[in-house]
Amino acid sequence: MVTETVATFEDSLGQLDVEWTHTTSDGFEATVASLIEEPAVGVSLPFDGASLPDAVTVDPTAAALESARTSVTPASFGVAEYGSVVLASTPGGAEPVSLYPELHVPVVRADDVVPGMPEAFDRFGSEIREHRSSSIIATGPSATADMGDLVFGAHGPKEVHVVILDE
């Protein structure tokens, strides 16, 4: 069942021209496989029962990252009002992995989508005070208007496709 919060999330993604796909842990591997363009890299996902297809090189070298076209990384949570996904920086390199390839596929659990920024910052507050962690609130692809027109893929991904993991 799609909750109201997830519906708002989808709506916001729609306004950003970001595509999304729903899946369950059963269909997860096939869904991801259908979305990526190879070579693909990723970091391992903390979601029960959801594992990445073989086509995705998990924990790549920097050289493999540089030549990858797609990356798949987990999102700690989503922010419905803005269509944002929160990408935690990890020792495994989730931050650079989510940034360099042309297509980024963040995976967010439907249950982890919060309504708005007040809820998001409540989470950040306790999480950052406890772990002194770093995160990126990422909303849509990388963009610039500095060259006289809006262009996607300035330094980061040209395209983002969000996978929403249900149940």
Added chain:
Amino acid sequence: MSKSDKAAEIRRLMLAEGDAVEQNTKGFNAGRYDSVSELENYEELKDRAREIKEDAIARLPELIDQLRDAVEENGGTLYVADDAADANRYVRDVVADNDGDRVVKSKSMTTEELEVNDALERDGVDVVETDLGEWVIQLADEAPSHLIAPAIHRSREDIAELFNETFDPDEPLETAAELTQFARERLGEQIRDADVGMTGANFITADTGTMALVTSEGNARKSAVVPDTHVAVAGVEKVVPSVEDLQPFVELIARSGTGQDITSYVSLLTPPVESPTVDFDDDETPLSERGSDREFHLVLVDNGRMAMREDDQLRETLYCIRCSACSNSCANFQQVGGHAFGGETYSGGIGTGWEAGIEGLDVAGEFNDLCTGCSRCVNACPVKIDIPWINTVVRDRVNRGTDEEFDWLVEGLTPDAEPGGVPLQKRFFGNFSTVAKLGSATAPVSNWLADAAPSRWAMDRLLGIDKRRELPTFQRETLRSWFERRETAIDDPTREVVLYPDVYTNHVQVERGKAAVRTLEALGVRVHVPEVASSGRAPLSQGMIATAESHAHDVYGALAEHVDAGRDVVVVEPSDLAMFEREYEKFLPERSFERLRDNSYEVMEYVYGLLQNGGDSERLRRAPADDPGVAYHSHCQQRTLGLEGHTVAVLEDLDYDVVTSDVECCGMAGSFGYKSDYYELSVEVGEDLAGQFTTDETRDRTVVASGTSCLEQLDSLLSRPTTHPIELVAP
């Protein structure tokens, strides 16, 4: 810069950069209106943002101590630099200690302020700006022309030419996509083997040492993560107490600036970050095994800010989050951009406050006059800074610091409370009420004399009044003398009002005053037109604060008894009403200010209220069947007070078909458009408005405006008559 040089410089910039700046800033500004209108709790968020900043600046020393502890616990270093030289020395040392040959930077206005690039380059370090806009101006060796879009003054064609000349690519670059791809690749290589990454920070939380970076391109993410040394440079004012305090700013900053709901990336970094350092030549080690042996330095820059914190007038500047809304909503900025409307680093309305605090009054004084006080930025500012007031304060201080040789010329015409040193032109305009009094007393001779060629020559030379402007015509019979001579008999009135005889309505635009009296009486209101001092708007806009304040006391003294007698104060000129409703807060005791504010009304607002409360609209003049409709321009300050809608509602109630302008300001702004330095800019701004009133849809409509300045500007730019709305509806 001499006067004529200034006019020439403005003309040059309008020609070279005006179109690109105009298109971009207007786009941002329109985006802002759309984006904030979707926020249900916009006003609450602004209040919250303001509160956080007030608290943070008040407790700044304590917060910096807390932040130092947090940064050190995290494994980084915090350095507070007294000034630019101190900051640069520290940064150079960090780079040298790391044998740094190349530093990659993400956009940071504070590093522009420090000129850290120059300092590092003198050491032989290669400094590369990785924000695309910053890179463009680095290549062109220019200063930023906008707080957040530094190359806003350059068109795509300009940038293509620059790239093609600089790099001579095999295929000449042309489209925005090609230019972006080229920059991405080129800068990607530079980031690849950079030794140090330098970023700014939009906010830093004292509780955790977390910095928020608001960006869209992703270059700041790369700059912070790829090299193994990260230096963040930020003004001390960027510190906020806790992580939760970031929330209102994250929701407001992009909406206020470019009109996006949020930028692509808001990085919340608590450095040194855990991400592994990246070496793209490494094809053996998985990222997770590379480790993140990172060095992190946070350089907090004082450079005048702690003194601003002690300054009751400039302190507010430190609340600024550099969103650029005050630039984008400024009609003058839209035409000239930050190269004219800016100092060493900072530009736009708030640029004056920053430059005054950081560089000094001389730099701020160079562009401070471009703020006309129209107040369109006031509601746009996410931290509710009274930006026009800061400009006024700076102008006052600049005035007091200058000598002027022709003081004798305006002696007698200038009974102001200012010490010597206020420039002659400012004293003349600031004391306009005295000029007007004399003008009426000696009209029409005063008008003939003023218009004679030798007088215009002298005015241009000595007062800087542009010869191309038509001067106001003083009426021999003032509104007050007309009013006193006539019989009025409103028995059993519904309300009693004081019609405030502002200088223009009393001496120049007397007809609109008469129309106001007739309208109010037709609706059963008993009108008084007592002698009341001018509001102080004229001296205030020249930066003559002491004079404006003495007017405020006089006005309050004259009106208080009327208010106590239950009379409402009705004001025709919106800029004077805005004094009562906004600026008098600075001059009067709180209770006096509130009493006058709560009982003052713009004339059409008042008519609206009367009609809402049973007033008979049949007694007013309805639109005739063949009425061509109305093209209405509300006054800038009137709109800031939220009073445009009342005029429109009254006119529509009386069957007028109304189209409104959507420019921020008419460009005249009191004395601004009269000044030789700014005449052409004023006309350029005015042409936007005139353009909106000469389209197929508006060309035949009656032109209606609420402010004297707007009417003067429209009169000079359109070939059809203009009128105040009250004259349209008066019986």
